[in-house]
Amino acid sequence: MSAIRAERVSARRGRGVVVRGNDIDTDQIIPARYMTSIRFAGLEEFVFRDVRFNADGEPKGHPFDDRRFRGASILVVNQNFGCGSSREHAPQALQRWGIQALVAESFAEIFFGNCVALGILAVTAARDDVARLMDAIELDPGQEVTIDLDKQVVAWRGGSAPVKMPDGARKQLLDGSWDAMRTLLEARDATLVRIASLPYATGF
Amino acid sequence: MGRSLLDKVWDLHSVRELPGGQTQLLIGLHLIHEVTSPQGFQMLEDAGLSVLCPERTFATVDHIVPTDLRRRPLRDAQAEEMLQAIEHNTKRHGIQFFPIGSGDQGIVHVIGPELGLTQPGQTIACGDSHTSTHGAFGAIAFGIGTSQVRDVLASQCLALARPKVRRIRVSGKLGFGVYAKDVILHIIRRLGVNGGVGYAYEYAGPVIDRFSMEERMTLCNMSIEGGARVGYVNPDDTTFAYLKGRRFAPKGDAFERAVAWWRGIASDADAEFDDEVEIAGGEISPTVTWGTNPGQAIGVAEKLPRVEELPDGDRSSAEEAYRFMGLVPGRPLAGTPIQVAFIGSCTNGRISDLREAARVARGGKVAAGVRALVVPGSEAVRVEAEREGLHEVFTSAGFEWREAGCSMCLAMNPDKLVGRELCASSSNRNFKGRQGSPTGRTLLMSPAMVAAAALAGRVADVREVMK
Ligand code: SF4
Secondary structure (H helix, E strand, C coil): CCCCCCCCCCEEEECEEECCCCCCEHHHHCCHHHCCCCCCCCHHHHCCHHHHECCCCCECCCHHHCHHHCCCCEEECCCCECECCCCCHHHHHHHHHCCCEEEECCECHHHHHHHHHCCCEEEECCHHHHHHHHHHHHHCCCCCEEEECCCCEEEECCEEEECECCHHHHHHHHHCCCCHHHHHHCCHHHHHHHHHCCHHHCCC | CECCHHHHHHHHHEEEECCCCCEEEECCEEEECCCCCHHHHHHHHHCCCCCCCHHHEEEECCCCCCCCCCCCCCCCHHHHHHHHHHHHHHHHHCCEEECCCCCCCECHHHHHHHCCCCCCCCEEEECCHHHHHHHHHCCEEEECCHHHHHHHHHHCEEEECCCEEEEEEEECCCCCCCCHHHHHHHHHHHHCCCCCCCEEEEEECHHHHHCCHHHHHHHHHHHHHHCCCEEEECCCHHHHHHHCCCCCCCCHHHHHHHHHHHHHHCCCCCECCCEEEEEEHHHCCCEEECCCCCCCEEECCCECCCHHHCCHHHHHHHHHHHHHHCCCCCCECCCCECCEEEECHHHHCCHHHHHHHHHHHCCCCCCCCCEEEECCCEHHHHHHHHHCCHHHHHHHHCCEECCCCCHHHCCCCCCCCCCCCEEEECCCCCCCCCCCCCCCEEEECCHHHHHHHHHHCECCCHHHHCC
């Protein structure tokens, strides 16, 4: 993992991949048994492992193994995607597999925060719009999908829909301050002053 | 107008407002463990930075430690590598570390309170979603991702949006055989697994007031399963009595001054909340999950819900859950045979949990064909349980008595389900694959209910067993 990079993220374009279903939790995205490494490198190999392969390692026909979706960078999902544990391994695994943006009906909160921290563009859209986008991608996986964060819209061949992202996160991506560490360190001195004002940090 | 505890603690720790509306929030206590910290340290060092406040940072190992043989090097080479990484990182950065065999090791959410590190009015972060546990003390505590672990190591701060506050009052009295675990499973069932998104949950009311600290920890622990990243209980005399004399708690006069300060950070009597919910304690029964998210739960005496009785939005996940679990709508859940029983985790691996489970297990025998495990939440819990002779109650009933760790809560260590085994578990998550087998199945319930299931070999109503 390289050091601080603060790219401005205002739009993503690429081919889409559809993974249907509500409440897809982080244990499905990356099973805990693949978290025993002290590095994130190589996680992409195990993304969605248990829903992609059966116990004998035979592919079960998951979209991530579907040739039509090969090279996709925009993942389209339904409700409450990324619920469950706070493991950042989940967005890390997706990002390392090639996902740069997600469109969902809704995200679990920690998962969403982890996406922002990695510069992954994660937006929500209305249920009907997500359904239209999913159908369009499945019908024509080769087409280009564009998410414009500035205009807050997702566009595909023959369609478009409004998308949303909470203001704070949106601003962070747009102005490149999503890598929080650099921003937070600007107030290093104020932080130390604040700690010294806390009774519990100074023994009451 | 009065202020809530969340508002008070938030303002005390707010370093500045960030462009975009987030707060730069100071973290008063940073707890780290072996799984989510090594990448954070790596990123920190790549950026040429050091830990800003090593004295506000504490470390232990819990997720990957074996609970049988803990001899080094560990049999699992990757687990050994993780242990070495945290030993190296804490030493290099001057962070206090509670290693295996120190008497202080345990699940991070068990040892923080035990050692008196967790205190009212703090902001607490840890790279684990069950950090909400510490809210039991009137702290604002939440789980963070690995990049955020790096942020806290480097800056002792996080960039966060202030959550809204929902007060959940649990009124009346709990029935016989009903525990804190049942209360939180009931709350999640009522408000949904997403009901708490964007909220902090303040738990209040007579039932919560009477709860011990350990019961409050169980309650706050699973706030995250209800979608709320933060859950807390206002500090009171129960809190102060628990803290008194603990290793990192203030001593002597300082303790008295601390109590005065702690009282002051509780929500004011006239505080206003963004939302309020009332739950009748008397309506809660021993609760068991039947599906693959913690909101899919019923009272043990109820029948499994028919899909068409459920709200629209829940039907497809219920159908999917029934397929995965192999359970039949309309039938009772009680009586379903289990193959594994697990007592432990940061939800229910404390001494009071083991006492309740032992009360049920005493003099009984684990049913044939059931593998039953008791895993204390910390080395200190283990020592206390052995002092009370609980380990003998468990072992003579046929339970395995293990060393402290997370164990089968997430099965990153050797304790795992095999194949489609069905596990009665006192942990907090019933997601597919959570307990180590992709097809393994989990029923969440209180430790007493797990013990009852272990003896019966099937899901049983603990109220019948304890009669
Ligand atoms: S016991 Fe389970 S939920 Fe708690 S910290 Fe360990 S793995 Fe996480």
